Amino acid sequence: MRDFNEKNITDAVIDRFKNTPDPRLKTIMTSLVRHLHDFVRDVDLTIDEWNFAINYLTRTGHMCDDKRQEFILLSDTLGISMLVDAINHRMPEGATQTTVLGPFYVDNPPEFPLGFDVSRGLKGEKLYVEGTVSSATGGPLPGAVIDVWQSDTDGYYDVQRSDLDQPTLRGRIRADDRGRFYFWSILPSPYPIPYDGPVGQMIQATARHPWRPAHLHFMISAKGHEKLVTHVFVQGDKYLDSDAVFGVKNSLIGNYTHEQPGVAPDGTKMGGPWRKLKYDFGLKPLG
Amino acid sequence: MRDFNEKNITDAVIDRFKNTPDPRLKTIMTSLVRHLHDFVRDVDLTIDEWNFAINYLTRTGHMCDDKRQEFILLSDTLGISMLVDAINHRMPEGATQTTVLGPFYVDNPPEFPLGFDVSRGLKGEKLYVEGTVSSATGGPLPGAVIDVWQSDTDGYYDVQRSDLDQPTLRGRIRADDRGRFYFWSILPSPYPIPYDGPVGQMIQATARHPWRPAHLHFMISAKGHEKLVTHVFVQGDKYLDSDAVFGVKNSLIGNYTHEQPGVAPDGTKMGGPWRKLKYDFGLKPLG
Numbered sequence: 001m002r003d004f005n006e007k008n009i010t011d012a013v014i015d016r017f018k019n020t021p022d023p024r025l026k027t028i029m030t031s032l033v034r035h036l037h038d039f040v041r042d043v044d045l046t047i048d049e050w051n052f053a054i055n056y057l058t059r060t061g062h063m064c065d066d067k068r069q070e071f072i073l074l075s076d077t078l079g080i081s082m083l084v085d086a087i088n089h090r091m092p093e094g095a096t097q098t099t100v101l102g103p104f105y106v107d108n109p110p111e112f113p114l115g116f117d118v119s120r121g122l123k124g125e126k127l128y129v130e131g132t133v134s135s136a137t138g139g140p141l142p143g144a145v146i147d148v149w150q151s152d153t154d155g156y157y158d159v160q161r162s163d164l165d166q167p168t169l170r171g172r173i174r175a176d177d178r179g180r181f182y183f184w185s186i187l188p189s190p191y192p193i194p195y196d197g198p199v200g201q202m203i204q205a206t207a208r209h210p211w212r213p214a215h216l217h218f219m220i221s222a223k224g225h226e227k228l229v230t231h232v233f234v235q236g237d238k239y240l241d242s243d244a245v246f247g248v249k250n251s252l253i254g255n256y257t258h259e260q261p262g263v264a265p266d267g268t269k270m271g272g273p274w275r276k277l278k279y280d281f282g283l284k285p286l287g
Numbered sequence: 288m289r290d291f292n293e294k295n296i297t298d299a300v301i302d303r304f305k306n307t308p309d310p311r312l313k314t315i316m317t318s319l320v321r322h323l324h325d326f327v328r329d330v331d332l333t334i335d336e337w338n339f340a341i342n343y344l345t346r347t348g349h350m351c352d353d354k355r356q357e358f359i360l361l362s363d364t365l366g367i368s369m370l371v372d373a374i375n376h377r378m379p380e381g382a383t384q385t386t387v388l389g390p391f392y393v394d395n396p397p398e399f400p401l402g403f404d405v406s407r408g409l410k411g412e413k414l415y416v417e418g419t420v421s422s423a424t425g426g427p428l429p430g431a432v433i434d435v436w437q438s439d440t441d442g443y444y445d446v447q448r449s450d451l452d453q454p455t456l457r458g459r460i461r462a463d464d465r466g467r468f469y470f471w472s473i474l475p476s477p478y479p480i481p482y483d484g485p486v487g488q489m490i491q492a493t494a495r496h497p498w499r500p501a502h503l504h505f506m507i508s509a510k511g512h513e514k515l516v517t518h519v520f521v522q523g524d525k526y527l528d529s530d531a532v533f534g535v536k537n538s539l540i541g542n543y544t545h546e547q548p549g550v551a552p553d554g555t556k557m558g559g560p561w562r563k564l565k566y567d568f569g570l571k572p573l574g
Contacts, residue, residue, distance in 0.1 A: 001528055002535040004366075006373040009533060013366035019494040028336070029493060031329045033365055039322035040370050043315050050362070050371045057358045061348005071344045075337070078320055079291075079300035083327050084337045086293040206316060207306040241288055246296060248289045 010037040056198055063197040067159040069103040073199040076100055076245035077208075094136035095284040099231050099247040102217065103194075104157040109147055112171045115266050117184035120168050124153040124186025126274040127256065128264050131182075133175045133220055136282040140179025144222040144283070147172050148183070150215070155191025182266055187256065187275050188214045190239050203244070210244050213237035216254075218281070225283035232279050254279050297324040343485055350484040354446040356390040360486040363387055363532035364495075381423035382571040386518050386534040389504065390481075391444040396434055399458045402553050404471035407455050411440040411473025413561040414543065415551050420466045420507055423569040427466025431509040431570070434459050435470070438501070442478025469553055474543065474562055475501045477526050490531070497531050500524035503541075505568070512570035519566050541566050 004012055013033050020026035039045075045053075063070035075081045081100045089098040112118065133144035149170035151157055158168040175181045192210035195203055203210045215231035231247065232254040233240060240248050256277045261270050291299055300320050307313035326332075332340075350357035362368045368387045376385040399405065420431035436457035438444055445455040462468045479497035482490055490497050502518035518534065519541040520527060527535050546561045 003537055004369055004373065004533055006370060009366050009370050009373065012533060016495050017493050020492070021494060022492070025492060028330050028332075029489075031326055035322045035326035035329070036365065036367060037370055039318055040367060041374065042318045042322070044374055045315075045371050047371060047375050049315070050368070054356070054358045054362065057344070058348055058351045058356070061345055061351060061358075064345045064348060069341070069345070071341045071348075075341065078323065079296050080323060080327060081337070082291055083293060083296050083324055084332050084334060086291065086296065087328065087331055088334050202316075205307070205309070205312060206304050207308060208303050246291055246299060250289055 006041060010034060013037070060198045068194065068197075070197050070199055072101070072103040073193055073197075074202075076102065076247075077193065077199055077203065079246045082246045089284075091284055092136050094134075094282045096228055096230055096281045097249045097251050098229055099249060099252060100245055101219075101229050102245070104149060104159060105147075105217070105219065106149070106159065106167065106170065109149070109170050109172045110167050112173055112183070114173060114176060114182055115184070116171070116173070118148065118169055118171050119152075119184070119186040120166070122152055122168060122186060126270065126272075127185045127187045128259075128266070128268075128274060128276045129183055129185060129216070129279075130180070130265060130277075131279045131281060133179045133181065133222060133281045133283065135222075135225060136284050140175075141222040141225070141283060142175060142177045142179055144175040144179060144181075144220055145172060146175060146181055147217075147219040148185075149217045150185065150188040151191050153186060153189050155189045160194070184268070185216075188216055188234065190214045190237055193244050208244065209242065211239045212243055212245060213239035213248065216277070220281055220283060222283055224286055226286060228281060228283050230281075232277065293328060297321060300324070343488075347485045355481065355484075357484050357486055359388070359390040360480055360484075361489075363389065363534075364480065364486055364490065366533045369533045376571075378571055379423050381421075381569045383515055383517055383568045384536045384538050385516055386536060386539060387532055388506075388516050389532070391436060391446060392434075392504070392506065393436070393446065393454065393457065396436070396457050396459045397454050399460055399470070401460060401463060401469055402471070403458070403460070405435065405456055405458050406439075406471070406473040407453070409439055409455060409473060413557070413559075414472045414474045415469065415546075415553070415555075415561060415563045416472060416503070416566075417467070417469035417552060417564070418566045418568060420462045420468065420509060420568045420570065422509075422512060423571050427462075428509040428512070428570060429462060429464045429466055431462040431466060431468075431507055432459060433462060433468055434504075434506040435472075436504045437472065437475040438478050440473060440476050442476045447481070471555070472503075475503055475521065477501045477524055480531050495531065496529065498526045499530055499532060500526035500535060502539075503564070507568055507570060509570055511573055513573060515568060515570050517568075519564065 014030050017029045060070045133141045158164050195210045214234040220228040235253050254277050256275045259274045259276050301317050304316045347357045420428045445451050482497045501521040507515040522540050541564050543562045543564045546563050
């Protein structure tokens with residue numbers, strides 16, 4: 001077939017996928033071509049705009065390395081990540097809601113014992129975190145694997161800092177035999193998503209702000225349950241209603257209480273004020 | 288706003304673009320988000336598929352450098368390039384039709400004189416190319432700038448070969464004072480688009496073939512006229528009806544005639560058989 005025009009080219013392209021062995025891939029490619037072509041026709045995309053898009057995607061790819069994932073940022077800021085999250089996590093009663101993974105998770109974080117201070121001495125407001133991991137349909141999940149990661153007081157993750165020689169404000173702990181966990185850290189801060197790249201260019205050109213409300217990240221795994229990827233946001237944060245990546249859910253806002261000098265739940269003597277977060281997680285059973 | 292679900296998140300994301308200063312950008316972002324979200328909902332995209340897409344786009348970006356443009360290949364193979372071409376080039380009578388730029392154009396090619404052999408001695412079937420450049424509404428366009436580039440006999444462009452120390456089978460000539468041009472080359476061959484990257488992975492997974500019918504590329508500029516980007520395909524090529532990038536138009540198929548030993552139009556004595564292409568280009572006046 002030859003001489004395609006703006007009306008018949010879409011069906012011609014879709015026809016090329018007719019022999020795709022995997023029916024799911026065929027469905028996805030067919031829908032992708034249909035919707036991308038509709039977009040191009042809808043806005044009457046110009047050659048210059050197409051060139052800009054090619055260049056934009058190329059720059060976005062070149063921005064990605066083992067510490068920066070600009071395509072995840074793009075997906076996050078276009079609300080695609082949270083849409084995929086919503087479609088895939090129709091959660092039952094008792095299960096903690098999910099939110100975006102974000103671009104700062106690092107595989108295989110260092111393990112640390114219950115009660116450890118993941119801030120490793122960084123300055124900030126001392127924070128004690130405790131909670132439980134349970135099945136949405138039943139009792140505690142002993143030995144659940146809990147990955148935690150967060151920003152520092154200035155809003156940066158360790159992978160964004162060149163002055164740290166070990167993973168900091170991130171790590172993996174295991175719930176005890178009653179599904180309980182606790183550790184020390186510092187209060188996370190709101191922060192702008194990295195805006196020195198193509199995503200920042202989009203945020204600026206569209207007069208949006210790049211800020212995310214302060215939060216701790218959790219990724220929790222336990223046998224027989226869906227892996228939970230979520231945040232616990234800091235109550236009262238000014239960006240809760242305008243999160244740059246659309247990630248806030250009311251059920252994920254935690255009460256980071258103000259505590260007076262004294263003795264913390266794990267016996268640590270606190271000479272000054274500190275904060276405490278208690279949050280219990282529920283995991284969705286598989287199948 | 289908080290607690291977005293798969294139904295209300297699209298309007299929430301679009302609302303974030305409400306203060307975009309440039310109305311065109313606002314239109315584009317609104318439509319892009321609408322269509323991308325529709326795609327995700329349409330196929331119920333899974334987390335694993337989203338992860339694959341992020342990784343696929345990242346690999347596509349990493350494949351791009353000054354000699355390889357994988358995002359253009361992706362656009363070409365999804366028919367987006369030809370759709371953009373069709374939308375932007377509703378050509379008047381007398382104007383040559385357009386087709387894809389492709390990923391192998393190099394800015395500022397070396398200039399050469401009329402009659403030059405751009406093959407620079409590469410093996411292949413000798414080809415004499417001649418033609419004129421005119422305005423679609425009137426007479427010849429003296430001094431029109433003609434960029435030409437093409438594959439070699441094995442189907443490779445110079446930028447894909449490591450054994451060449453200068454631009455080969457590409458260059459820039461200027462039409463004479465009557466809008467005429469002529470040069471020597473070798474017959475181009477059909478070739479597969481580069482399939483050692485993410486685009487090749489897509490082509491293979493969907494049981495498509497990566498071949499393009501043989502062609503010469505032309506980019507022609509003249510004062511007061513739209514820049515013309517097009518090909519002249521080789522009549523009879525077996526891939527004319529299944530071009531991997533949907534670029535073939537009947538009006539762009541050239542008759543590369545078989546010529547007997549003798550004297551070529553520029554006076555060159557030919558001891559063996561050779562080929563000749565005569566193709567006249569028409570440029571669309573601006574405005």
